[in-house]
Amino acid sequence: MPLRAKVASSVSRTAAALSRAAGRGDGSVIGGWIGLKIDPDLLAHLSAGRAIALISGTNGKTTTTRLAAAAVGVLGRVATNSFGANMPTGHTSALAKAGSTPYAVLEVDEHYLAQVLEATEPHVVALLNLSRDQLDRAKEVAMMAQLWRAALVRHADVRVVANADDPMVVWAATPPADPARGVNAPHVTWFSAGQRWHDDSWVCPECGSTIQRSGEQWWCTGCPLRRPEPHWTVEDDGVLDPTGAWHKVSLQLPGKVNVGNAATALAVAAEFGVRPVDAVSRLGTVTSVAGRYAQVVRDGRNIRLLLAKNPASWLEAFDMADEAPTLLSINARDPDGLDTSWLFDVDFAPLRGRQVLITGDRAYDLAVRLEINDVPFQHVRTFDEAVRTVPPGRLEVIANYTAFQDIRAELDRVN
DSSP, X not given: OOHHHHXXXXXXXXXXXXXXXXXXXXXXXXXXHHHHHHOTTHHHHHHTTOEEEEXXXXXXXXXXXXXXXXXXXXXXXXXXXXXXXXXXXXXHHXXXXXOSOSEEEEEEXXXXXXXXXXXXXXXXXXXXXXXXXXXXXXXXHHHHXXXXXXXXXXXXXXXXEEETTOHHHHHHHOOOOBGXXXXXXXXXXXXXXXXXXXXXXXXOTTTOOBEEEETTEEEESXXXXXXXXXXXXXXXXXXXXXXXXXXXXOOSSOSHHXXXXXXXXXXXXXXXXXXXXXXXXXXXXXXXBTTBTOEEEETTEEEEEEEOOSHHHHHHHHHHSOSSOEEEEOOOSTTTOSOOGGGGGSOOGGGTTXXXXXXXXXXXXXXXXXXXXXXXXEEOSSHHHHHHHSOSEEEEEEEXXXXXXXXXXXXXXXX
């Protein structure tokens, strides 16, 4: 690397280490921020010489990144932003901290995918899903699909692993070739992990006609856009690979959605030449992801943490949670988005019949929503009060981003 990049990388590692030593965080942002101030091209310099996978989408990218890093690890050391810092500062810090590695698997915020594609020149990009998120400042879903599509036009040589079940992702992943400009259509490997949330993809992004569905299939009623045939498919508790071989997936992570994330991870690893039979056992080594799914015993309560930040992820969280006392915590700080109207797109009916507690900065917004859904609840002011209120045994905690981090801090930043 150029001298400036070497200095910036060294300072980045030092700043991150000091942040961790001072208890101010894991250093996954501050190190990259300082490094990029010294050398604005530091991310590109740190990416050079590595085979890189980028993982992006509205939901599931942190978990899929962790699983994909484990799978690619069959080949050698892998740099990754395992704590979920998914903007260029986080990528820079992760690569600087890892030092020289042949591979990197990086989670990328969907808004930054085009910028990170440009800087890292990845070998493969995985596109998971697109749904509404942070309504006050995030782009509308179709606009995000358009940004992805435009980015792939500029990087048609990158290999794409994409979700066949999401019409927005399929459209974004298949921009047309333009031979006159020397632009080829991207090479796409399709996976099917099942998609239960459909409310952001009833309108075709190509022509504006209605999307129709029947079973696993979907198609546009006004143009040729339709579900492609997937190469990788979730079947029962395993994954079918492109050869038709079935691989049992034994995870320590809950929910069918994580079997889908595992299928995506295997597809990403295969783009590096990793055989599924060699990678599948490594997926079971992942126990929690930056606190997600972590289990902690406190005062006789087995507390499990689940992150849910938008309607689609709350739907999956209800599927993962046991029939047990459940604490819901909602904030509306800047990282969460300030608009909580998305709560009215979540069906809380699955919580009926269990003890439900609510807390957080916007607990009263949640209270109104639960009243409408006829879900009885009790308001508690603190996490400790919630623990004291429920009987010994399982306590499920479902929280959006900053509420999750507040509770994670009370549990000594469990990972």
